[in-house]
Amino acid sequence: MLDDLIREEDVAWAAELMGLGPDGFAPVEGDDSRFRAMLRLDTVDFEACPGSGKTTLLVAKLAVLAIRWAYRQQGICVLSHTNAARNEIGSKLSNTAAGIALMRYPHFVGTIHSFVNEYLALPWLRSKGVEVRCVDTQIALAKRWALLPRNTRWALQQANLTESCLIYTQPDYGGGATGRFGAQTQTYQAIVTARRTSSEQGYFCFDEMFIWARELLDSCPEATRTLRRRYPLVFIDEAQDNSEAQSALLHRIFCEGDAPSRRQRFGDSNQAIYASSSQSGATTDLFPSGDVHPMPRSYRFGQDLADKVQGLGVTPQPLIGAGPPDNIGTDPKERAIFLFDDGSVQEVLPRYGQHLLDTFTAEVLERGVFTAIAGVHEPGGDDNIPRAMGHYVPTYDPSCVRKEASPSSFVQYLARARFESAAVGNTDKLVNATASALLAASELAGGTHGRMSRKSPHRRVVEILSEGGARASYRALQEIVLTHAGEISPEVWAAQARALVEDIVRQLSGTAELDGTVVAFLTAPQAPIAAEGEAAILTRTDNLFTYPADAPRVRVRLGSIHSVKGETHTATLVLDSFFHKHHLSELKPWLLGSKSGGSTTTPRGKKVLEGIRMLGRLKLHYVAMTRPTHLLCLAMRKDAFGDGELNTLADRGWRIIDCCAPA
Numbered sequence: 001m002l003d004d005l006i007r008e009e010d011v012a013w014a015a016e017l018m019g020l021g022p023d024g025f026a027p028v029e030g031d032d033s034r035f036r037a038m039l040r041l042d043t044v045d046f047e048a049c050p051g052s053g054k055t056t057l058l059v060a061k062l063a064v065l066a067i068r069w070a071y072r073q074q075g076i077c078v079l080s081h082t083n084a085a086r087n088e089i090g091s092k093l094s095n096t097a098a099g100i101a102l103m104r105y106p107h108f109v110g111t112i113h114s115f116v117n118e119y120l121a122l123p124w125l126r127s128k129g130v131e132v133r134c135v136d137t138q139i140a141l142a143k144r145w146a147l148l149p150r151n152t153r154w155a156l157q158q159a160n161l162t163e164s165c166l167i168y169t170q171p172d173y174g175g176g177a178t179g180r181f182g183a184q185t186q187t188y189q190a191i192v193t194a195r196r197t198s199s200e201q202g203y204f205c206f207d208e209m210f211i212w213a214r215e216l217l218d219s220c221p222e223a224t225r226t227l228r229r230r231y232p233l234v235f236i237d238e239a240q241d242n243s244e245a246q247s248a249l250l251h252r253i254f255c256e257g258d259a260p261s262r263r264q265r266f267g268d269s270n271q272a273i274y275a276s277s278s279q280s281g282a283t284t285d286l287f288p289s290g291d292v293h294p295m296p297r298s299y300r301f302g303q304d305l306a307d308k309v310q311g312l313g314v315t316p317q318p319l320i321g322a323g324p325p326d327n328i329g330t331d332p333k334e335r336a337i338f339l340f341d342d343g344s345v346q347e348v349l350p351r352y353g354q355h356l357l358d359t360f361t362a363e364v365l366e367r368g369v370f371t372a373i374a375g376v377h378e379p380g381g382d383d384n385i386p387r388a389m390g391h392y393v394p395t396y397d398p399s400c401v402r403k404e405a406s407p408s409s410f411v412q413y414l415a416r417a418r419f420e421s422a423a424v425g426n427t428d429k430l431v432n433a434t435a436s437a438l439l440a441a442s443e444l445a446g447g448t449h450g451r452m453s454r455k456s457p458h459r460r461v462v463e464i465l466s467e468g469g470a471r472a473s474y475r476a477l478q479e480i481v482l483t484h485a486g487e488i489s490p491e492v493w494a495a496q497a498r499a500l501v502e503d504i505v506r507q508l509s510g511t512a513e514l515d516g517t518v519v520a521f522l523t524a525p526q527a528p529i530a531a532e533g534e535a536a537i538l539t540r541t542d543n544l545f546t547y548p549a550d551a552p553r554v555r556v557r558l559g560s561i562h563s564v565k566g567e568t569h570t571a572t573l574v575l576d577s578f579f580h581k582h583h584l585s586e587l588k589p590w591l592l593g594s595k596s597g598g599s600t601t602t603p604r605g606k607k608v609l610e611g612i613r614m615l616g617r618l619k620l621h622y623v624a625m626t627r628p629t630h631l632l633c634l635a636m637r638k639d640a641f642g643d644g645e646l647n648t649l650a651d652r653g654w655r656i657i658d659c660c661a662p663a
Contacts, residue, residue, distance in 0.1 A: 002041050002233060002262060005068045006061065011038045014060035017096065025060070031320065033295045038064075041233070043255075045288035046266045049319050050626035051300025051568070054266045055085070058235060059092040059099075065233075066098035075106035077231035077261075079115055079250070081238040085566065086111050089237070106230065112246050113206055119227060120213035133202035134443045138408065140203040141166050142444065142517060147194040155187050167205050168195045171215050210245045217252060227253055228261050238566070239265035239287040240272040247282030255285070270313040271623050273562065273616070299323045300568055300629055302332050304653065308632075311590050312622040314598030314615055324629035328364050328570060333631040337649060338573075339638040340659040342385050347659040348392055348635045349556065352573050353547025355657065356554050359631065360570075368570030370556045371627070372545070375620050376577035377560040387578040389558060392635075396543055396558055410501065410522050411493075413437035414486045419543055419557065421486070430486045434478060435461040438501065442508035445518045461508070470507035473500045498522065561624045571631035574624045583617050585640040590618070592648050 015024030025034045037046060037057055048054035058078075065076060080086040090109055093099030103109055110118075117135060125132055134140065141163040145153065156165060159179050169175030173195040174183065181187040199208075217223055234254050236242070242250070254261040267287055296318035298306060306321030313319070324332055336355060338348050349372060356370055377389040377398045389396045399412045407413045417433030435457035439447075465471040477500040480492065488497055501522060502514060514522075543559060546552035556573075564572075576584040589595040598615050599607045610618070625632055638660055641649075646656055 005041060006039055006064050008039065010064045011035060014038065014064050017063055018056050018060050018092075020056070025057070028297065028322070031297055033293065033297065037293055037295060040264070040293065041262065042291070043260070043263050044265075044291045044293050045239070046264065046293050046295055047288045047317070048266055048268055048295040049298050049317065050268065050271065050623075051298035051323060052295045053299055054295065055088060055237065056092075057295075058237060058266055059089055062089075062093060062102055062235070063096055063099050066093075066096070066102045069101075071106070073106055074230060074232055075108060076102060077107070077115070077234045078102075078109040079112050079234070079236045080110070081112065081241045083111055085237055086114075108231070112236075112242070112250065113209065116213045116249065117209050120216050120223070121209035124212050124216035124219075130200060131202045132204065133447075135204045135206060135209060136440070136443070137167070137205040137207075139440060139443050140198055140205045140208075143198045143201070143203045144194040146517070147197055148190055152187055152190040155181075166191060166195055168192075168208060169211065171211055173199065207245065210249055213249060217249075224253055224257075225259070228259060232261050234261050234263045236263065236265045238267055240267035240269050242282055242287070244282050244284060247287075248284040251285040269315055270317065270619060271565070271626075273565065273619050273623055294318070296320050297322050298626075299325065300626070304332065305335070305628075305632060308335070308653070309622065309625045311593070311596035312587070312618050312625065314610075314618050314622075316597045328367050328630075330360060330364050330630060332629075333359050333571075334655050335631070335653060336633045336655040336657055338633060338635040338657045338659050339641075340635065341638055344659045345386050345391050346393075348573075348575065349545050350547060351657060351659050352633060352635075353545070353554055353556060355633070356556075356571060356631075357547070362553070364570065365554045368630075369568070370554060370571050371564060371567075371569045372556050372558050372573040372575060373561050373564055373624055373627075374575040374577040375561050375583050375617075375624070376579055377563075380578070384578040384582070386576055386582075386637075389560070389575065389577070392575055393545065393558060398560070407437070407440075408521070410437045410441065411488070413440070414481065414488065415543075418486045419559065419563075427482060430481055431478060432457045433486070434458075434481050438474075438504050438508060441501070441505045441518055441521050444521055445505055445509035445511045445514055447509035447511070461504075465504070465507055470504055473503045473507075476500055477504065561620055564627055565623055567627055568629060569627045570629055571633065572624065572628040573633040573635060574621065575635045576637065580613060582637065582640065583621060584634060584636045586614065586617055587621060588640060588645070591634075591652075592645060593652060 011025050012022040015026075016022050018024060025038050027035055034053070034057060038061060046054060046057075048057075062076065062078065069076065078089060080089060086109065090103060093102055093109070101107075108115060108118075113135075122132055144166040145163050148156075156162075159181070161177075161179050165176060165178050167176050173192050176191075178188055178191060181191070231254070236250070254263055265287055269288060272287075294317065297320040299322050301321050301323045303321035306319045310317075310319040338351055340348050352372060356365065360368065372392075374386075374389045374392070376387065377396070379390050379398070380387040385391050389398070397415065399407060399415070407416055413433045413436055414430065417429040421427070421429045438461055439457055461474060462471070465474055477497060480488065480497050480500070484492060505514065505518065505522075506512060543557065545556040545558055547554050547556065561574075574584070576582050584591075598618055599609050601607055609615070638658070650656060
């Protein structure tokens with residue numbers, strides 16, 4: 001049924017459609033991995049290196065399949081790890097009429113969470129009489145915290161437990177991280193009661209939906225057979241990021257037992273990094289496993305950079321540098337390491353900005369994407385400088401880039417959208433962020449409309465608001481947001497925006513009075529204030545560092561390594577940060593070339609894996625150092641290097657820039 005849906009003559013057409021020219025997927029220098037990947041429709045895992053164009057390949061396959069798909073009640077299921085990945089796939093598919101068809105019945109293109117919600121968790125909860133109002137961890141936890149007795153909240157705070165202790169892991173609302181409060185304690189029982197009450201009211205945390213999905217499959221095994229008949233072909237993007245809960249559930253739905261669906265997974269095991277230390281990868285259904293199809297050719301960077309970063313890969317794999325692309329009209333540049341000490345740590349960003357000005361033409365500076373990223377970006381202590389991004393840029397706001405959690409205020413929604421817009425350069429993120437913030441505020445106010453639709457937040461708000469005043473307020477608010485590019489000053493907020501926001505939230509929620517929780521969510525934006533001596537590295541509220549300060553010629557987007565995963569930059573500065581030890585200092589043997597990969601060979605020839613923490617450092621910084629097309633820079637403490645080591649780095653092609661010395 002499926003084997004002949006993609007033919008050799010289709011490959012050139014698909015490459016042309018993707019803007020690669022007719023030979024875009026053709027064999028290159030004996031490497032036919034992309035050509036063979038296009039033709040395969042069996043169950044397989046694609047191990048794709050950074051910059052290999054796996055999403056482009058996936059969309060090209062889907063475009064061909066869309067033309068040949070003749071089944072009216074069976075579809076293709078495309079699952080992504082994040083909304084950003086889903087939107088990228090959807091945007092590229094929308095370039096053709098056939099591709100648009102894949103976004104509708106009988107097909108599914110969406111995140112793993114949205115698939116689990118739509119086909120398993122939500123139907124099961126509704127069958128139990130629960131009206132699901134909202135699946136949002138922040139909002140659900142706020143509801144539960146408010147339900148707790150005051151003395152219980154005090155006890156949890158005294159035990160250093162946050163609202164996250166209100167997340168449950170069992171269908172009886174038990175489990176979770178409750179610290180020293182065992183099932184026999186009154187505090188634990190109060191926690192369970194708050195969890196149950198808010199869930200019965202229709203408020204759930206994201207990962208709790210997997211609990212109800214599993215309960216459905218336990219109670220109705222025929223659901224698996226139904227889903228396999230509906231989706232005989234399944235694609236999973238960024239499979240290395242799937243958690244154990246996600247992987248185990250998807251394996252159970254599509255692969256376990258008789259008559260499995262055909263499943264193709266795309267990912268890179270060397271880029272498996274997670275948003276928090278509490279998360280871990282799959283153990284039930286490892287990626288890659290079974291039939292593995294390597295894709296070793298990167299179209300992002302050249303062989304010189306490939307040779308330098310390859311050794312950071314935990315699992316040794318070929319890495320062929322076939323880039324960089326010539327879309328900005330310049331050649332790859334010499335790699336650089338910025339050295340600093342306690343007194344010069346805040347000189348790193350200005351020196352990086354000047355280095356960009358000295359390295360690239362005005363045209364490249366205008367068209368390129370320039371970033372500075374750190375492994376740790378949440379604020380910490382003032383010891384072990386640099387502990388986090390805040391030591392380089394004290395005005396840095398980590399909430400802008402925190403993808404794993406919802407923003408905690410209206411202005412944070414806008415700040416995150418500005419941060420993301422800097423990478424793609426369009427306004428739809430601001431429009432939808434404004435709508436999402438309004439929906440979140442209305443849900444905090446008790447709104448019952450829910451956010452389960454596949455429609456965009458903007459479309460949902462427009463449909464919910466009645467004709468007349470509230471819809472006019474919404475149009476006026478969006479005009480203010482776009483006029484100010486999402487950066488609303490405290491003055492504009494007080495004089496123009498806040499009244500509109502409150503009017504819209506009242507209409508969305510059906511609530512006449514907004515309580516303290518909603519008022520706190522709608523707190524006015526505050527302009528960043530630099531302490532004495534910090535003016536040179538003051539960032540805007542969207543974490544954009546501009547240089548020079550008085551007449552900016554380059555914009556550098558600041559963020560965590562996690563926040564830029566999957567992105568491509570013109571130049572990337574990887575900043576050292578601290579978790580038990582300084583990351584880049586610990587990776588010095590790999591930078592010097594004395595170590596490679598995630599294992600060490602003993603004098604007796606036995607391979608010994610690096611420790612868990614070091615493996616995490618390697619994966620994190622492999623992701624970081626494979627972002628740039630033209631220029632990779634590092635920032636490290638000067639005292640991390642011993643005699644002769646800087647000379648070794650220079651011999652290996654690194655330019656040394658000393659921020660401790662006057663510019």
